[in-house]
Amino acid sequence: MAVTDKHPxxxxxxxxxxxxxxxxxxxDAIKQKGTVYLPKSAGMIEAEKQGDSAKSIYEGYRTRAQYPLWVQDSLRTMVGLVSKLQPEIILPSKQLQVLEENATSDGFGLKQLxxxxxxxxxxxxxxxxxxDVxxxxxxYFALYDALSIKNWKENSVGGRKDLNxxxxxxxxDNSEDKFGHETRTVYRVLELIDGKLVVSLHDSGSVDDKTPKLGSDLLAFTPFIFCGTTDNSANVGTIPLLTMAKAAIKSYQLSADYFQSLHHTAHPQPWISGLSDGDDISVTGVMAAWQLPQNSQCGYLEITGVGIDKTKAEMDAQKNAALEAGAKVIDTTAQESGEARRARQDDQHASLHSIVTCAAEAVEQGIKYMAQWLxxxxxxxxFTVKPDFNNSTYDINLAKxxxxxAVMGKVSFQTYWEYIGTGKMPDITYEDETLRIEAERDGTLGVTLYDREDKPSIS
Structure with missing residues (x-):
């Protein structure tokens, strides 16, 4: 096995x-992936066999498509709700108290972590x-995202699972130019050998010992904590916003067909019949009227657009599915009992409550590891965070x-999600709500409203 091997x-x-x-x-990221998220139609594939110029057909098809920013919008709303929570932090030792303001490798405190x-x-x-030290x-804490945790193993010691x-x-950094941004990939390996922690750095075939030294004793455990949405086990769990992301991608694909159909409807194909060799066509008038030879005919080939309404209806269905998925994750209407949380874990359904709880438990465990190390x-x-989102309840009829x-575009999705999360309508003006709707439609939410000098106080 190689260090580059990945866990199943x-x-x-x-x-x-x-x-x-x-x-x-x-x-931009979605469109740059080309056919990964927006496949070519059979007609486009056949047309491209006729020459490179036909590739512009797909380029126009992709350019007209619109990718909705539902995931970004809901993510911003959820993080805004979480940022209002105040952690309870107790660090009895002066050696640990510095963490409250300086806990990460880049110098940020525990709340930011x-x-x-x-x-x-x-x-x-x-x-x-x-x-690490x-x-x-x-x-200090070093945070690794899911794609950076390549492999892991656990073994049973005394009836308990230990990460080994x-x-x-x-x-x-791999750039000789001080202004460059080239990087190289290295692998940090943490393993328990004979019950002691050993850390090594694998870089292009070379292996360097990076075992942290703090005193004379080596650690007898692996100082790494997995964080999940329903529990903090090493197993890969559910992704809270994946349903919404897939709905957004499906809407993007449908919008490509929808706007392609509208484009063809607005630009019918002209045709002329009855021309003989040598006949010429004169064009006159402001918008180009044709003067045809005798006995010639002309007209337009127009699509009927029968499927346009069905495509638009399916786009609305995907929007509704995304809205419901986001509302399920952001459900903050009640505190969870221990039994309710276990039931949620069994169902593998992640909510903002369970995410906040698991994140706080992971940070607290890290602080305890540091204390043991010292x-x-x-x-x-x-380090605890009570997932109390104002303990607000909302009117189910008003929410509906x-x-x-929101589906009809009469109010913004952000307004709906803020009401679900707080039980209160956001304190903004009609003009600001209109800006939210326009920004969501244009994909510029976060620029139109939040960059204004008179912006409302909303997270």
Whole structure:
């Protein structure tokens, strides 16, 4: 086996993680993938056999298609709700208190780390936290997204599962130009050998020992924590927004056909019959009237557009499916009991409640690992976040009306999701709501409204 080998669960989930990455990146990323998300029709394939100029048919088809930014919009709303939560942080030791303001490898505090974990869980349903120490012996968190955790193994020790191997992919600077951004891929391997932690860095065939040194003793456990949406086990779980992402991609494909049909309807194909060799056609008038030879005929070939309405109806159905998927994840109407949470785990249904809980537990576990590493007591170390989204309840009838209006484009999806999450209608003006609707339609939400000087105070 090689260090580049991947876990079977990683291989099975990678395609969905890539879909999520592209869905969140937006329309440009989706369109750059070409036929991956928008296949060519049989007619386009046959036309391209006639010459390279026919490739412009597909280019026009792809350009006219619209990719909806539902995933981005819902992600922003969910992170906005989570960012209002205030963690309870108890760090009894002065050696750990620095974490509150400086916990990550790039110098951010515990709350920022928590939000990053939540964001990764919403995007991919999975991430990992590595506990490491810098050259001064100060511990910190390093966050790895789902696509960077390539391989892992667990074994049973005394009836309990222990993580004894993790392979992490990293990108190192590989540019000789100080302004360049070329990188090379390296692999960080954490493994337990004879009950002691050993860390190595595999770089283009060379292997360097990177086992962290803090005192004379080596760690007897792997300081890596898996984070999930329903539990923090090493197994790959569900992706909360995958249903919405797939609905958005299907809507994108349908929109290509829809706007292609509208294009053909608006640009009928002209035809002329009865011309003889040498006959000439004169064009006059402002909008080009034809003067035909005697006994000639002309007209337009127009498509009937019978399927246009059905295509538009299916696009609306995909929008509705995406809205329901987002509402299921953002459901914050009630606190979960322990039994309810176990039932949710059995059903593998991730909500904002379970995501917040799992993210907080992962950060707390990391702090306890640091305390053990520093030979401190971890019993009083606390990092908890109560998933209390104002404990608001919403009117089911009003929520249903908002949902229907959002599908029809009468109110914005963001307004609907904010009402579901808070139980209150957002305090914005009619003009701002109109801007939200237009921004969602044009795919520019986050620029039109949120870059204004008189923007409302909404996360």
């Amino acid at each position: 669960q990683y291989i099975a989930a990678k395609n969905n993680w890539q879909i999520m990455r592209d869905a969140i990146a937006g329309e 928590f939000i990053r974990v939540v964001l990764n869980l919403l995007e991919y349903g999975r991430c990992g936290l590595l506990i 810098d050259q001064k012996g100060v511990p 191997l993790v392979v992490l992919e990293e990108q190192f 030979n401190l007591s971890d019993k009083d170390c606390v 009306q908002l949902q229907e209006m």
